[in-house]
Amino acid sequence: MxxxxxxxxxxxxxxxxxxxxxxxxxxxxxxxxxxxxxxxxxxxxxxxxxxxxxxxxxxxxxxxxxxxxxxxxxxxxxxxxxxxxxxxxxxxxxxxxxxxxxxxxxxxxxxxxxTDIHGLIAPLENRQIDFNNIEILIMGAGGSCRAALVALSEKKKIKKINIVNRDQKKLEKIISLGKELRLNCIPLDYDNSTVLKEVSLNSNLIINTTSIGLNNDSSPLKSNFMSKDTFVFDIVYRPIFTNLLNNAKDAGCNLIFGYEMLLHxxxxxxxxxxxxxxxxxxxxxxxxxxxxxxx
Ligand SMILES: NC(=O)c1ccc[n+]([C@@H]2O[C@H](COP(=O)([O-])OP(=O)(O)OC[C@H]3O[C@@H](n4cnc5c(N)ncnc54)[C@H](OP(=O)(O)O)[C@@H]3O)[C@@H](O)[C@H]2O)c1
CATH class of the missing domain: 3.40.50.10860 (Leucine Dehydrogenase, chain A, domain 1)
Structure with missing residues (x-):
């Protein structure tokens, strides 16, 4: 002690x-x-x-x-x-x-x-996710997305991080942070659901860092936007099963709960x-x- x-x-x-x-x-x-x-x-x-x-x-x-x-x-x-x-x-x-x-x-x-940085990465490390050459989709460009990028910058061989956000100015800033952190970050158009679906289906890991889900509101990522075995992490922890996690469950994905980040x-x-x-x-x-x- x-x-x-x-x-x-x-x-x-x-x-x-x-x-x-x-x-x-x-x-x-x-x-x-x-x-x-x-x-x-x-x-x-x-x-x-x-x-x-x-x-x-x-x-x-x-x-x-x-x-x-x-x-x-x-x-x-x-x-x-x-x-x-x-x-x-x-x-x-x-x-x-x-x-x-x-x-x-x-x-x-x-x-x-x-410590949000540790909170974010610990549940991924607990699942022994192999970051080598993977594609990640991050929803959101606020404070938690910043923590996510800092955490992910420690994993050296990530292929690509696609980021989608409603506010385009915030998205530009977060893309700059990604560049500073030597991550390959790509901005996505918020209103183009065809591209979002394609990117989402190709992602090995999806992280929701927006507040969507807090009030049981619907995620733009429906179950047909996600591939089986993809890791889907919703950092919103109330309700424990957000709409995104319910959709991910229907798609046969691996779920990572917001309370895990809170805990870590x-x-x-x-x-x-x-x-x-x-x-x-x-x-x-x-x-x-x-x-x-x-x-
Ligand atoms: N599990 C945990 O330990 C933990 C830790 C921290 C945060 N959180 C949760 O994570 C969420 C985000 O936290 P934060 O600190 O990153 O907040 P923040 O800095 O205020 O960022 C909020 C993000 O959510 C987006 N957003 C909010 N309402 C939206 C809507 N109706 N449609 C689309 N996008 C929307 C914002 O988009 P715009 O830029 O377009 O406004 C922004 O990207 C909160 O719900 C918070 O409770 C959980």
């Missing part, structure tokens, strides 16, 4: 530490549940709560959290990019992604990390904050208490 992890903000071994998540909206967040379950399973005198922070209050909130000597915090929508302006330094990966979802208080300095980004954040191995099974069980286990 890392002794430093138990130092806390004071000196006693059982000292109290506080963590939180900031976002707007944030009441739906499952991070307090996962982290508090993990803290109590390891008998740590730590606690984690959620704060709703509107955009215009971000700067003063970060200032206050620093003054309170918060041990660490998560950052969710809409602050993942903006928070970069108000913290002291960034990890290498957070710098590459230009977005932060985890902040750690390191001797009074707030250091930003992006939390695991990495826990380990950055505490220096301890995260109790992944406890954290997963806490999520299944909400969703039920996917079958």
């Amino acid at each position: 890392n002794k430093d992890a138990l130092k806390g903000n004071g000196n006693s071994k059982k000292s109290f530490k506080s963590f939180c998540i900031i976002g707007d909206p944030v009441s739906h967040s499952l991070s307090p549940l996962m982290h508090n379950s993990a803290f109590s399973s390891l008998n740590l005198n730590y606690s984690y709560i959620a704060f709703r922070v509107p955009q215009k209050e971000l700067e003063e909130t970060i200032y206050s959290l620093k003054k309170l000597n918060i041990a660490g915090f998560n950052v969710t929508l809409p602050h993942k990019v903006n928070v970069v302006n108000f913290i002291d330094d960034l990890s290498y990966e957070a710098k590459k992604a230009g977005a932060v979802n985890t902040v750690n208080n390191e001797d009074g300095k707030l250091i930003g990390y992006n 980004q939390a695991k990495k954040a826990f380990e950055i904050w505490t220096g301890l191995k995260a109790p992944l099974d406890v954290m997963e069980k806490s999520l299944f208490g909400i969703f039920g286990e996917p079958k």
Whole structure:
């Protein structure tokens, strides 16, 4: 066990530490549940709560959290990019992604990390996907797509990443990021469903990083757009079976659930904050208490 992890903000071994998540909206967040379950399973005198922070209050909130000597915090929508302006330094990966979802208080300095990158790649690595010469389709060009590209840039032999997004300016920016990361990224026309279908049918891995699916809305990728055995990853985790994953199931694809990313980004954040191995099974069980286990 890392002794430093138990130092806390004071000196006693059982000292109290506080963590939180900031976002707007944030009441739906499952991070307090996962982290508090993990803290109590390891008998740590730590606690984690959620704060709703509107955009215009971000700067003063970060200032206050620093003054309170918060041990660490998560950052969710809409602050993942903006928070970069108000913290002291960034990890290498957070710098590459230009977005932060985890902040750690390191001797009074707030250091930003992006554990969404790990959250995204861990479920793919768990399935031992061979990235050599594969074609990937990514839907979306927001913060999670940035994390996906940084994660995928570690896999050297990907043939092609096709990206489709509604907002063309954002798509152009994400294609530039892909180039910086030395990935072969190709923009697709959002309105051309014939091309989308063809590309989708040829993809070995499909990742939805848009919010489509959150409200049970329909994915543009119907079951006849997907080939059997393709890996289909929907990062939307509520509902657990989104319309895309239902379509993928009908097509005989391998499913990767959004809760897996949620779990693995939390695991990495826990380990950055505490220096301890995260109790992944406890954290997963806490999520299944909400969703039920996917079958
Ligand atoms: N599982 C996890 O751990 C995890 C982690 C992070 C995020 N998420 C989920 O992933 C989703 C995206 O998060 P983010 O941080 O990347 O958000 P973001 O930066 O705001 O990006 C949102 C993306 O969704 C697209 N989009 C939204 N509504 C759409 C619609 N009706 N039709 C077509 N495209 C639409 C946007 O397209 P435009 O650019 O055209 O607006 C953009 O590409 C959210 O639902 C979030 O809850 C899950």
